Amino acid sequence: NLLSVVAGVKVYPEYIANGALVVDDATGRVVDYGDCTSMLSTYGNSSAEVGNAPVQIHDYQDKLIMPGFIDTHVHYPQIDMIAAFGEQLLDWLNNYTFVTEANFGDAKIADDTAKFFLNQLLANGTTSALVFSTSHPQSVESFFNESNRLNTRMITGNVLMDQNAPEHLCVPTEQGIRDTQNIIDKWHERGRQHVAITPRFAITSTPKQLQMTGELYRSYDSVYLQTHLAENIDEIAFVRELYPNHKGYLDVYHDMGLLGRHTTLAHGIYLKTPEYEVLRDTGTQIAHCPTSNLFLGSGLFDLSKTLSYTGVSIATDVGAGTSLSMLTTLSEAYKVQQLQNNPLSAHQGLYQITLGNAQSLLLDDKIGNFMPNKEADFVVIDMGGTELLARRMTKTKSLDEQLFVLMMLGDDRVIEETIIAGVSRYKKTATA
Ligand code: GUN
Ligand code: FE
Secondary structure (H helix, E strand, C coil), rough: CEEEECCCCEEEEEECEEEEEEECCCEEEEEEEEEEHHHHHHHHHHHHHHHHCCCCCCCCCCEEEEEEEEEEEHHHHHHHHHCCCCCCCHHHHHHHHHHHHHHHHHHHHHHHHHHHHHHHHHHHCECCCCECCCCCCHHHHHHHHHHHHHCCEEEECCCCCCCCCCCCCCHHHHHHHHHHHHHHHHHHHCCCEEEEEECCHHHHHHHHHHHHHHHHHHHHCCCEEEEEEECHHHHHHHHHHHHHCCCHHHHHHCCCCCCCCCCCECCCCCCCCCHHHHHHHHHEEEEECCHHHCCCCCCCCCHEEEEECCEEEEECCCCCCCCCHHHHHHHHHHHHHHHHCHHHHHHHHHHHHHHHHHCCCCCCCCCCCCCCCECCCCEEEECCCCHHHHHHHCCCCCHHHHHHHHHHHHHHEEEEEEEECCEEEECCCCCC
16 A cells, blocks of 8 residues: 655545556666556566666555655754753753763774664654754764665755864864765765755854854755754743844844745744744745653644744754654644644645655755655555554554544554665564
8 A cells, every 4th residue: 555645736645455567677766666466467567667677576565655754853962861860952962962962083982873873764654754863973973874874865064163062073164064074075966966055053153153153054056054042941042142143043043044845943832923034035934843842841843833934854853852753753742732722634644744744855856755756765554563563454444543543542553664765674583
């Protein structure tokens, strides 16, 4: 069974019972998709359309095949301190986050964590992500090396911090920018890797560094930029203290030239109408991170208001987020919106974590659904992956309702297999 979202004049989900996805091994791309019988008659016997190799058939029976999930904001080093007790943002950063991130100049630790993290993404059905590393170039090197080996489409960069963080994590202003420049030269658009210029947030970069960050960003057409925005009340007050002459938090980034269509800002919980207008006018995207916002007690994100101005993606923000599962993340997003009388449908949610997030990252020409020639990143889902799910699914025949139950109760336990560019990289029982 296939489920994929199609974007044309309008965006709609397409479900094909007894569907088949045709993938070209040589390119790792989708050739076609449709009803199993018609795919078999077109591609099954003759090998003309898919090169000269014999056609291999993988029968997933009653499993559901979906495009791979996309996480638009996650910190890979923080997998080592996920679920740290008791603090809100600024104390959480000082007491837990910076302590863990300090280790990533060590190649062994960075390699080991990058491998573990990327395997965990695959185990959760996530095939692409926009990722924070640490301020050490080594952390980026380790991440890209492993991602390049797996052939996953990933975006990261070294975290820029030159103030208000422990000394061993701060990198001198120009040095941080030079590190980013070197990383862009080596990794940007090499294989499936992309670089994001990554100032942590307004608090941990000097004005000079933000200025240089903006100059670097504007000197490229396709390099990404990621940072954090208006997540927490004390954070916003600190930014106001540091930048008393700016109109607000977002204005600091705007003034420094950090906004644009390749920019993703995590959170954006506390914004005023003129700030939404700046997001709209610059094409800047917001990543909503529900499990993080709940875990750190940050606040309730206004999805419908933000969507009325600009593109919103949904993300885990691990290690402030409490799960790498995009299904679990949707479940919490649903609850955050329920508190604001705006229930999120299964269609909206499943669209968001596939094609919607791809669109937000400007990658929808490559990933996000099963249109011919897209890269064949997909997940095989067992809708009855837990005893509870198996039983619950028998109590309804409606596809919409089943997908909603999957969104509420699904997690890594429903992910049977994850395929990257046509190659199986994760199986529930064994690891690639
Ligand atoms: N703001 C600045 N750094 C961070 C971080 O690592 N996590 C979260 N959630 N917010 C941040
Ligand atoms: Fe974050």
